[in-house]
Amino acid sequence: MPALLLNALPLAQLACYGFEPVTVNRPAELEAALAEGETQALVVYSEFSEHDSWRRAAETWSRRVPVYFVSARRDFDARLATVRAGGAGLLSWPLAAHELVDALNHGDNATQRDPLRVLIVEDMGSLAHLYAGVLADFGLATRIVTQPHEVPDAIDAFRPDLILMDMYMPGCDGLELARVIRQQRLLDGIPILFLSVEKQRDIQLDTLAWGVEGFLTKPVQSDELVMNVITRARRYRKLRSYIATDSLTGLLNHSHLYGQLEVELQRALREQRPLAVAMIDLDGFKAVNDTHGHQVGDTVLVTLARFLKERRRSGDLIGRYGGEEFALVLPDTDEHDACERLDALRDAFSSLEQTSGHGNFCQTFSAGVSSLASAKTATELVRQADTMLYRAKRDGRNRVLGWQGSAKL
C-alpha cells in the first residue's frame, strides 16, 4: 500500500490499517520524500496561521497528491483555508486513525484503485461504443447493454456507479426502465443519466420528476459527457460507501451485506452454482475489552477486517454483521471448501500477535458455515451458519463447524 506522508502526527496505528506512514518533519523534506515512491496522501497538521509553512507547502503539493489537513480549528475560516489550499478534507485534532482511513477509503484515492463503473444502455451499438471509448479515455470502466431486459442482470454483475441510458429504445422506453430499476431498494439512489434528442421542456421535467438524475441532449460533446458522468458517479460512490460500510472496519454493514447476499444467492440458484455463507465471531472478546481497553478491542476488530480483506478471493463479500460478528459470502464455494478455507483463516489469525500496553496476546475466532446444499434462502443460510457458530462456541471455541459436515474437520 502506498505511503502517507505526515508531519509529525502520532499515527503508528495507521500501519495496522494497511498504510505505510512516513513522517516528514520539515516542509523542505517533502520534495525528496514525494520523489521516493507513489504517495497516496499528504496529512498535514495546521493552525492555518499566515506564517504556517506547512500550509504553504500543502498549497503547492495539493495539485499532485490529495492533502488532508488536520486541525483543532473547525471554524469557517479554517474550512475556507482548506478549500483555498486545495485540501481534500479537514479532519479534527486529535486525529482518530479510523477517521483518516475512512476519508482515504472514500476519497479520490479509492477511484484510482477501483475505477468508476458506468453501465451504458443504448440500442445503437456503435453509439454505445463511442461513449464507452470516451469514458475509457478518462479511466472509467464501462459495460454496454443493448437490450433493456438485460439491464437488471448487468447491474447485479457489474455494480455500476452510474447508468447512462438512451431515452427511446424499442420495446421499453428509458423512463419505464428507470422505474423498473428504482423498484429495487438498493438501487433507489443510483444516478441515471438520460441521453436523448428530446428537447421538450415538459417531457424533460416529467422525467426528472421520476428521479432521473439529468439529461444530456444528443449529440453530446465529449467533455460534457465526461464531466456529467464523473462528478455524479464519484458522488454516488462516496455516498453509497458511507451508507453501505461500517465506519470502523470499512466492511459492508449488516443490511448491505444481506442485500448483496440476496443478489449472489439469486445468481447462484439461476446458474446452479454453489455458494457458502460463514459467520465468524471473536472468542472471549468481552475479556479483551475488559483487560486491554476498548481501543485495543477496536484494533482487534480492524485487524481481523484487514486480515479477511487481504485474503479475499475475487467475488467474496465480507461484512461486519454485528459488534464482534463478521459474515462472509463465498460464491462458487461448497460447504466443504468453505470450511477448509475458514479453518485455514482461523489458524492463521490465531497465531497473529495482537499488541497491547498490558501485554501482547493472541486472539481466536469461531465460525459456522452453511451452503446452498442445505439452505435455499438468505435467511436460512444465515440461520444455519449462526447455529453452527453457536455450536462451535459451545464445543470450546477456536473452531469451524459446517451445517452438513462438521464431523469432517
Ligand SMILES: Nc1nc2c(ncn2[C@@H]2O[C@H](COP(=O)(O)OP(=O)(O)OP(=O)(O)O)[C@@H](O)[C@H]2O)c(=O)[nH]1
Ligand atoms: N471494542 C469493541 N467492543 C465491541 C464492539 N462491539 C461489540 N463489542 C464488545 O464485544 C463483546 C461481546 O461479548 P460477548 O457477546 O459476551 O461475547 P464474548 O466475550 O466474545 O464471548 P464468546 O462470544 O462467547 O466467545 C461485548 O463486550 C461488546 O461490548 C466494538 O465495536 N468495539
